[in-house]
Amino acid sequence: MHLVTAIIKPYKLEEVKDALRGAGFLGMTASEVQGYGRQGGKSETFRGGEYQISFVPKVKIEVVVDTADLDKVIDLIASTAKTGKIGDGKIWATDLDRLMRVRTGEFDSEAL
Amino acid sequence: MSSTARLSNSAPPTATFSAARLALDEQPTLGGRAYCNALSAAADSWLSQLFAAAVEGRKVAAALIAVGGYGRGELCPGSDIDVVLLHKNERKISEVADALWYPIWDDGVHLDYSVRTPDEMVGMAGRDVKVALGLLTARCVAGDDDLAAGVIGQVQAQWASKARQSLSRLRAETEERWEQYGELAFLLEPDLKRARGGMRDVDAVHAAAAAQGETVAADPMLDAAVELLLRCRVALHQLTGRTSDHLVLDEQDRVAARVGAADADELMAAIAAAARRITWHSDDAWHRIDGPRASTDADDIGPGLAIVNNEIALTSAAAPTIDSSLALRAAAAAAAAGVPLAREAMAQLAAEGVAPPVPWPAATRDAFVALLGCGAGAVSLIETLDQLGVFERYLPEWVAVRSRPQRNAYHRFTVDRHLCETAANAARRVRDVGRPDILLVAALLHDIGKGSPGDHTVAGERIVADIATRMGFPPEDADELVRLVRYHLLLADVATRRDLDDPAAVAAVAQQVGTHESLDLLAALTEADSMATGPAAWGPWKAELLETLVTRAHAALAGEPPPPPTPLSEADRALMATGRLRLIADEGRVTVVAPDRPGLLSLVAGTFALHKLRIRGAVAGGEGDMACDVFELDTGWHDAPRWDRIEADLASALAGDFELEAKLARQAGGARPPRRASAARAAHARVLIDNTSTPAATIVEVRAPDAVGVLYRITGAIAVTGFDIASAKVLTLGHEIVDTFYVVEAGLGRRCTNPAALRRLEDAILSALRRPW
Numbered sequence: 001m002h003l004v005t006a007i008i009k010p011y012k013l014e015e016v017k018d019a020l021r022g023a024g025f026l027g028m029t030a031s032e033v034q035g036y037g038r039q040g041g042k043s044e045t046f047r048g049g050e051y052q053i054s055f056v057p058k059v060k061i062e063v064v065v066d067t068a069d070l071d072k073v074i075d076l077i078a079s080t081a082k083t084g085k086i087g088d089g090k091i092w093a094t095d096l097d098r099l100m101r102v103r104t105g106e107f108d109s110e111a112l
Numbered sequence: 113m114s115s116t117a118r119l120s121n122s123a124p125p126t127a128t129f130s131a132a133r134l135a136l137d138e139q140p141t142l143g144g145r146a147y148c149n150a151l152s153a154a155a156d157s158w159l160s161q162l163f164a165a166a167v168e169g170r171k172v173a174a175a176l177i178a179v180g181g182y183g184r185g186e187l188c189p190g191s192d193i194d195v196v197l198l199h200k201n202e203r204k205i206s207e208v209a210d211a212l213w214y215p216i217w218d219d220g221v222h223l224d225y226s227v228r229t230p231d232e233m234v235g236m237a238g239r240d241v242k243v244a245l246g247l248l249t250a251r252c253v254a255g256d257d258d259l260a261a262g263v264i265g266q267v268q269a270q271w272a273s274k275a276r277q278s279l280s281r282l283r284a285e286t287e288e289r290w291e292q293y294g295e296l297a298f299l300l301e302p303d304l305k306r307a308r309g310g311m312r313d314v315d316a317v318h319a320a321a322a323a324q325g326e327t328v329a330a331d332p333m334l335d336a337a338v339e340l341l342l343r344c345r346v347a348l349h350q351l352t353g354r355t356s357d358h359l360v361l362d363e364q365d366r367v368a369a370r371v372g373a374a375d376a377d378e379l380m381a382a383i384a385a386a387a388r389r390i391t392w393h394s395d396d397a398w399h400r401i402d403g404p405r406a407s408t409d410a411d412d413i414g415p416g417l418a419i420v421n422n423e424i425a426l427t428s429a430a431a432p433t434i435d436s437s438l439a440l441r442a443a444a445a446a447a448a449a450g451v452p453l454a455r456e457a458m459a460q461l462a463a464e465g466v467a468p469p470v471p472w473p474a475a476t477r478d479a480f481v482a483l484l485g486c487g488a489g490a491v492s493l494i495e496t497l498d499q500l501g502v503f504e505r506y507l508p509e510w511v512a513v514r515s516r517p518q519r520n521a522y523h524r525f526t527v528d529r530h531l532c533e534t535a536a537n538a539a540r541r542v543r544d545v546g547r548p549d550i551l552l553v554a555a556l557l558h559d560i561g562k563g564s565p566g567d568h569t570v571a572g573e574r575i576v577a578d579i580a581t582r583m584g585f586p587p588e589d590a591d592e593l594v595r596l597v598r599y600h601l602l603l604a605d606v607a608t609r610r611d612l613d614d615p616a617a618v619a620a621v622a623q624q625v626g627t628h629e630s631l632d633l634l635a636a637l638t639e640a641d642s643m644a645t646g647p648a649a650w651g652p653w654k655a656e657l658l659e660t661l662v663t664r665a666h667a668a669l670a671g672e673p674p675p676p677p678t679p680l681s682e683a684d685r686a687l688m689a690t691g692r693l694r695l696i697a698d699e700g701r702v703t704v705v706a707p708d709r710p711g712l713l714s715l716v717a718g719t720f721a722l723h724k725l726r727i728r729g730a731v732a733g734g735e736g737d738m739a740c741d742v743f744e745l746d747t748g749w750h751d752a753p754r755w756d757r758i759e760a761d762l763a764s765a766l767a768g769d770f771e772l773e774a775k776l777a778r779q780a781g782g783a784r785p786p787r788r789a790s791a792a793r794a795a796h797a798r799v800l801i802d803n804t805s806t807p808a809a810t811i812v813e814v815r816a817p818d819a820v821g822v823l824y825r826i827t828g829a830i831a832v833t834g835f836d837i838a839s840a841k842v843l844t845l846g847h848e849i850v851d852t853f854y855v856v857e858a859g860l861g862r863r864c865t866n867p868a869a870l871r872r873l874e875d876a877i878l879s880a881l882r883r884p885w
Binding site for chain 2: 038039040042086
């Protein structure tokens, strides 16, 4: 099992959600976050003051998937969230030791 | 999606910037400025190509301008490429920007950019001093040269036309930076760019000159200083692969090797000397900007000196070739009046001044003492005399301690600066002693032996004996100076490491120091020295201990009996009568009452460590089978300790059902090594056993690197080898701890004279300190 975390542009959330549901991945957690990357939170034609690195609003989504589906999910999120402009975000995956569905007490792949 | 395809087509036609940088990095002999110029040139040619590709087929009035350090051609490996895309209200400018920035981002280069019209650029520079500073040295890299030159010229003209506003903003920005980054020359881990004495100060002086329509006079020594800092900065970026200009201890050896210094000490001394040159230059420039330029009447302030235009000047009566007191009197007058030495006066003193005859004339000696007596104001004047090469005419021994680094977290200053700061502190204590002149000279010279091999106190005694005679002090005064140097660490050592309730410790101090007068001098010197050392070396705790020791040593000198040991209070007795564990906290003092058992102190130390409380001292007491131990704690904690939890944990630990060892291990494992500066070299554990100082107990002194639970381990080892701890003092010197224990044989309550038992004790402590968690 892996936890896939993706930082994407906020307006891409609906599209990514629909794409994941369409491919059969039913659960997801989304949160509003802020951050910056290599461009320091600036747009291409930056006109603000000097020496400021500004946080940009983003959405973070988290999906737990079976390891076999990992590449598929990453590709799906990437292709849906991509605009080709700066600030498209990042996706990373981490190995997951344990998963439990609270209501039923099911563990690991049962709980997916 | 469409832009992606276009961007990949506009990939740079030739080698990228990062490739050019890699090629330059393979030429370690290139030096500082040469490297930066070459790297800036590589950036220029890469950006011109990108710009040409970006505007190809478009008709745009635009220019790419290099600003800041890049504008000056001082690009370092980790520097941002700092550029402005200037355009005349082009509607399509974002397409040009896209085509420029994406390849730069994709090359992994740090880019700091803006896109502006001429009006925006000039307006921005008028509002934001940092923008203005960046644009003062801007230059056109690609595109419309005339457009760029026009706007840059406008910004420069605006900077000069509002000179007063420009200078005051520059001043504020500079002082804020100094406040934040400290002084390069005296810091263990300096920021080469932003600290006072760093490269930014040189830029600021140039900017200040530009505001006044002047240029900075050429100064080869200043250029050499900047070159050294640039080389170190280039080496640091290359070695770390990062953009930080913070020269941390871990990197100093590698940077030293890369720039060709023998070792890190030599490197840091060279950096300190360079930073001093820059600071001196910058101070001189700012003094002149601040000083009222209106002419005032000459004010006579002693033979050959006058205050002219708010500066100390030499009059026509001055005789620098004959009067060896002149430079010292000039400096003292400047320190006292808070004004600088005039540039001409400095030049004349440097060129014509002479070393004083031996022995020094009384007037010269008096002037020397008077300068030291000016206190904090004297420090920068001594620095000025030193930069001029004048100070070493009086004290050739100064050369050996000049810019000498003390590379550990305990010391905050280089040796020479520490000596000046100590003298400045001593100047505040002159009313407390019978011989202010001796106090001030001793303060300035107490560590002069640090420039010589061997023990600095022993070397210092010899050097100070020479200097005192040369200065013309009579033999008895010279002896007093030597005595102060010999014992300058005595009071601090005894106060922080010995049991002051032990009459033998106090009597030994009294006997060594000899007289009330010497004791007063030594007390004032100790305070001045500790305050000038660093934050870990002075505080209310140490001040109180020192005062206690000095009071008791005075009493011992007067033949008064020592105070009786503090008896157990009624409250303590009542608590002991309960027969249970009780923990009473009162500010920084905690009394622990518990059924006595071997290793009690170790369990308390371990439990306190678990709750991140630092013990500074402990006194064991009690009666019958109950112990009543008093702990002094470091009250610098962030949150109020939860005494109920601490007591509960201690109860479990005493009952043996608490995994103290395992919990401490977890804490040690989770504790990240402190990011603050520690020391150039790791401290080794050492145990010193002193069986002669006091008949009542064996004194065990342990020096070890500071770590989680170190006191718990030492006290545990003492308990298991069959010793009781009567009292303890715990001192943290930055990265190292010095713990002193008065131990007695368990059950017998007396000093241990069995060498085999003492060896076992030493081995047990050392192996406890080595044991991994």
